Amino acid sequence: MSWALVFEQLLNGLQYGVMLFLMAAGLTLVFGIMNLVNLAHGSLYMVGAYLAAAATQWTGNYLLGVALGLAGTLVVGMAVEVIALRTLYERDHLDQVLATFGLILFFNELIAIVWGRAPLYSSLPPWLQGHIKLFAGSTYPVYRAAVIVVGLLVAALLWYVVTRTRLGMLIRAGASNRTMVGALGVNIKLLYTVVFGCGAALAGLAGLMAGPIYAVQPGMGELILIQVFVVIVIGGIGSIRGALVGAIIVGVVDTLGRAFLKPLLGTMIPPTAAEAAGPALASMLIYLLMAVVLAVKPAGLFANR
Amino acid sequence: MRARLILWGIAGLLLVALPPLATALGQPYYVDLVRRILILAIAAISLNLILGYGGLVSFGHAAYLGIGAYAVGILGFHGIANGWIHLLVAIGASALVAAAIGAVSIRTSGIYFIMITLAFTQMLYYLGISLDVYGGDDGMRLRSRSQFAGLVDLRDPVAFYYVALGVMLLFVFLTYRIVNSRFGMALRAAKSNEARSRAIGFPPYPYRLAAFIIAGAMCGVAGALYANHTGYITPGLMAWHQSGEMMFMVILGGMASTAGPVLGTFALLLIEEVLKGWTEHWQVILGPLLVLSVVFFRRGLAGIFFKPDA
Numbered sequence: 001m002s003w004a005l006v007f008e009q010l011l012n013g014l015q016y017g018v019m020l021f022l023m024a025a026g027l028t029l030v031f032g033i034m035n036l037v038n039l040a041h042g043s044l045y046m047v048g049a050y051l052a053a054a055a056t057q058w059t060g061n062y063l064l065g066v067a068l069g070l071a072g073t074l075v076v077g078m079a080v081e082v083i084a085l086r087t088l089y090e091r092d093h094l095d096q097v098l099a100t101f102g103l104i105l106f107f108n109e110l111i112a113i114v115w116g117r118a119p120l121y122s123s124l125p126p127w128l129q130g131h132i133k134l135f136a137g138s139t140y141p142v143y144r145a146a147v148i149v150v151g152l153l154v155a156a157l158l159w160y161v162v163t164r165t166r167l168g169m170l171i172r173a174g175a176s177n178r179t180m181v182g183a184l185g186v187n188i189k190l191l192y193t194v195v196f197g198c199g200a201a202l203a204g205l206a207g208l209m210a211g212p213i214y215a216v217q218p219g220m221g222e223l224i225l226i227q228v229f230v231v232i233v234i235g236g237i238g239s240i241r242g243a244l245v246g247a248i249i250v251g252v253v254d255t256l257g258r259a260f261l262k263p264l265l266g267t268m269i270p271p272t273a274a275e276a277a278g279p280a281l282a283s284m285l286i287y288l289l290m291a292v293v294l295a296v297k298p299a300g301l302f303a304n305r
Numbered sequence: 306m307r308a309r310l311i312l313w314g315i316a317g318l319l320l321v322a323l324p325p326l327a328t329a330l331g332q333p334y335y336v337d338l339v340r341r342i343l344i345l346a347i348a349a350i351s352l353n354l355i356l357g358y359g360g361l362v363s364f365g366h367a368a369y370l371g372i373g374a375y376a377v378g379i380l381g382f383h384g385i386a387n388g389w390i391h392l393l394v395a396i397g398a399s400a401l402v403a404a405a406i407g408a409v410s411i412r413t414s415g416i417y418f419i420m421i422t423l424a425f426t427q428m429l430y431y432l433g434i435s436l437d438v439y440g441g442d443d444g445m446r447l448r449s450r451s452q453f454a455g456l457v458d459l460r461d462p463v464a465f466y467y468v469a470l471g472v473m474l475l476f477v478f479l480t481y482r483i484v485n486s487r488f489g490m491a492l493r494a495a496k497s498n499e500a501r502s503r504a505i506g507f508p509p510y511p512y513r514l515a516a517f518i519i520a521g522a523m524c525g526v527a528g529a530l531y532a533n534h535t536g537y538i539t540p541g542l543m544a545w546h547q548s549g550e551m552m553f554m555v556i557l558g559g560m561a562s563t564a565g566p567v568l569g570t571f572a573l574l575l576i577e578e579v580l581k582g583w584t585e586h587w588q589v590i591l592g593p594l595l596v597l598s599v600v601f602f603r604r605g606l607a608g609i610f611f612k613p614d615a
Contacts, residue, residue: 058395094362099599101549106592113586229420280435287428289410
């Protein structure tokens, strides 16, 4: 196990972490402001991946496809908010979970009707293929590096919007006292729809960036959604900073675990046992991490409510 | 109260009379279908104990269905076919896992509890996938059904049907007794007002944890029966769709009513059956139906027919 390999896996972990962050940021914003648990957030991730793949094929231009995919997910997100979720803000979390569970079934099946159940493979333009040189002759795929850069840029942008703009001020105000914000003459309904749409677009961005790396197929959103839950539980719900830290921790731990746990166990216990226990333990690692964090800090690392 | 008893009487008679009727009509498929519903109703009854009466929104109850099923499958794989041992291990393992998950997750509440129970069940799901010896992702065929020497043969579909019906009725009765015991009252008190319950000397944690363990163990029995029903175990039993469906069974039927989950299970699975007959893409209809039921149909089926118990 060389250091170059460890470094590469660390980068992979970071790359997965920023994608988890894009998902977690939207979910935690929507929860923080509207007090809404949205299981269908993973469906928006899937919608983003499919729309971008379809638009790229249709226009023949990758960037145009990405733009259309993002815009499409934004519109789908806002439509879902207006049609289905608006009535659920005053309900308890149980009702929200159940209704958004219904939405997941709907979206998965709708996608299967339109595009079929077989995984979709999207191609990258030439300038995103290939590798960049790192130190000591090791290389890293351009595309994954681009995902990391985009993810960190979006995190910075999000920080700027939330702390430095009028919209961000309304978002923070809405999170701490909704009734008061409404009483001060802010169109709270519109604010909710805009925030939900932005959260959807972030999920869509994560989805369309995931497309070329993982398989694009119905149900792809659920796998990442549950890991996003782990991120949010670790980071503390409603906190964007917590989402960022939690996402990177989970991304790195999960990736390193899958890459190195088996060989590492192999040095301690017989190889056949390591062969069996390694993958099992690796896939359970982040959940165990979550249990430990909860045992120490039941409200997460950056709880603000 | 009288109308209620009569309704239940008719429903019970129908369930008892179903196998001979279906056989006479040459439709043995219905015995199979209703048996599956009865077994899942047992799971829903157990979930109702914590969700309906305890107010614990567990989004991971499928875990115990899976553990019960895997107990039967794994023991059978190693040549142990004795049904009583199967049941004992299914109950014990489910209770143990429920104790571990409950001990961590009941410390939290609200949305955290939902996410954590979901995450832990997902963990078990991945564990099931990585168990290559027991079929991994594809699952595994049972070597043999659980054997209850001389008592009943589960390979006989009708006999198995009556076993499922009997266990379900037993669990309805058990839940009724638990909920109306001193323990059940403490559990319900903690749901309706945690602060007051604490103030009068009933800290919710131990009651909730105990209920969580009991519910897990009950669901383990359902899992053991389910494995015998399908003759097949797969990690898919622990998938989160299963947990979500179980919550819907409870909610559709009406939370916190003893037999509500049974009604809900029948309603959900029969609707699914009808939709599956219409189209391959039945979920595209079921999804919006479920959303509508949450928005407009708040008290569940039991709310239409009866006054809620609690």
